Amino acid sequence: MAEKIIFKNSLLIDGQGGAPLPDATVVVSGSTIEAVFPEGAGKSAPRGHVIDLKGKTLMPGLIDAHVHPGNVAYYLHETAALPPAVYVHRVTKTLETDLNLGFTTLRDAAGLDRGFRVAVEEGLIRGPRLFLSVTPLTQADNGEAPSPRNSLGIRPEACHGPEAVRRAARRTLGRGADQIKIFADGEVVSQSKTDKGKPGQPRFSVEELQAAVEAAAEAGSYVMAHAYSPRAIQNCLKAGVRSIEHGNLLDAETAEMMVETGAFFVPTLTIYDLMIKEGAKALDPYTLEKLELVGQKGIAALELAYRAGVKIGSGSDIIGPLQHLKGRELAIKGEVMSPMEAIVSATRSNAELLGVADRLGTIEAGNIADLIVLDANPLDDLTIFESGLERVVLVMKDGRIMKNIIKPAGPQSPHFIGMKGGMK
Numbered sequence: 001m002a003e004k005i006i007f008k009n010s011l012l013i014d015g016q017g018g019a020p021l022p023d024a025t026v027v028v029s030g031s032t033i034e035a036v037f038p039e040g041a042g043k044s045a046p047r048g049h050v051i052d053l054k055g056k057t058l059m060p061g062l063i064d065a066h067v068h069p070g071n072v073a074y075y076l077h078e079t080a081a082l083p084p085a086v087y088v089h090r091v092t093k094t095l096e097t098d099l100n101l102g103f104t105t106l107r108d109a110a111g112l113d114r115g116f117r118v119a120v121e122e123g124l125i126r127g128p129r130l131f132l133s134v135t136p137l138t139q140a141d142n143g144e145a146p147s148p149r150n151s152l153g154i155r156p157e158a159c160h161g162p163e164a165v166r167r168a169a170r171r172t173l174g175r176g177a178d179q180i181k182i183f184a185d186g187e188v189v190s191q192s193k194t195d196k197g198k199p200g201q202p203r204f205s206v207e208e209l210q211a212a213v214e215a216a217a218e219a220g221s222y223v224m225a226h227a228y229s230p231r232a233i234q235n236c237l238k239a240g241v242r243s244i245e246h247g248n249l250l251d252a253e254t255a256e257m258m259v260e261t262g263a264f265f266v267p268t269l270t271i272y273d274l275m276i277k278e279g280a281k282a283l284d285p286y287t288l289e290k291l292e293l294v295g296q297k298g299i300a301a302l303e304l305a306y307r308a309g310v311k312i313g314s315g316s317d318i319i320g321p322l323q324h325l326k327g328r329e330l331a332i333k334g335e336v337m338s339p340m341e342a343i344v345s346a347t348r349s350n351a352e353l354l355g356v357a358d359r360l361g362t363i364e365a366g367n368i369a370d371l372i373v374l375d376a377n378p379l380d381d382l383t384i385f386e387s388g389l390e391r392v393v394l395v396m397k398d399g400r401i402m403k404n405i406i407k408p409a410g411p412q413s414p415h416f417i418g419m420k421g422g423m424k
């Protein structure tokens with residue numbers, strides 16, 4: 001049997017929202033968290049490989065509930081033009097980076113096919129566990145078939161009428177989707193030039209959305225919906241959609257309705273922040289015009305939802321080349337929520353949203369050992385998540401150490417002392 005791993009002397013943020021525990025010990029056996037000793041294990045410490053985390057913070061692996069590692073360029077036609085092998089390698093790099101940032105679980109909001117999940121599970125890709133949407137459901141507002149999302153044959157399902165939506169949802173589940181992604185509103189980054197394609201323009205009737213929800217429920221799953229306007233969000237809520245994505249134009253009435261239905265809200269603030277800052281050089285005038293409709297409104301929507309008591313998850317939604325900035329989402333959330341609440345949104349709340357809170361999202365005995373170690377206390381400064389490549393010093397997934405850049409304790413190396421001496 002493999003040796004147990006014992007993390008000791010850590011500041012423990014367990015993902016449940018309570019005060020952090022100084023000097024905690026966490027024992028990992030195989031792929032499972034075996035025990036948590038809030039005040040150190042003392043004499044009851046089991047034997048095993050000890051990792052001393054003095055001065056460091058131990059917390060659950062981060063979950064990003066809205067990602068697009070498959071959107072390697074801002075525009076889908078650019079992504080779709082890449083040769084398949086180049087595309088796969090670029091996505092693989094992003095998935096490896098995400099793990100190094102401390103994200104041990106991702107929910108892909110469409111684009112990746114099941115091959116990526118299999119490749120991660122087989123260990124071919126050193127990446128986070130994946131919850132896939134594969135082919136999103138949309139409506140062809142210009143009468144044309146939707147363009148492909150990549151060169152692997154992933155193309156949105158255009159469907160009109162409840163029965164067509166039901167069939168499209170079933171086909172998507174048959175392709176290995178873990179949940180159904182539906183575009184219930186216009187989009188910022190799409191090539192459609194019709195008014196219906198703009199953000200704030202609801203797509204799909206309540207009956208159509210209901211058909212998707214029913215098809216998902218038959219398979220034990222749920223629907224996540226891209227929606228900005230109160231109308232689009234309310235249609236989704238009436239239909240039983242579990243997860244409202246973006247929601248930038250949310251109003252007070254709709255926020256109340258979200259509380260009543262128990263739906264989750266996944267604001268995606270990082271992508272708008274990036275597009276606003278990078279947009280002038282990366283985006284065309286038409287896309288910038290659409291960005292103007294929703295881009296700045298995300299924070300106000302989060303504030304409204306937060307004050308109303310909506311369940312809030314966390315998603316970065318990054319498309320294009322700046323995928324390594326996913327951790328920024330927590331810092332932006334910190335402008336509205338407390339640092340601990342921002343962390344809970346990306347751990348326990350996201351686990352609840354994904355339906356895996358019985359095994360992921362918190363550090364508790366019996367859970368899967370997905371853990372990360374930070375070199376400081378993130379409650380003092382949430383921006384350290386954005387520098388996760390350096391500041392997340394250890395990543396464990398399924399009880400396996402996937403990254404460890406903790407400097408060994410003990411006397412400084414002669415090289416370092418020499419350099420210091422030479423500076424006198």
Ligand SMILES: [Zn+2]
Pocket residue numbers: 066067068109317
């Ligand atoms: Zn998205």
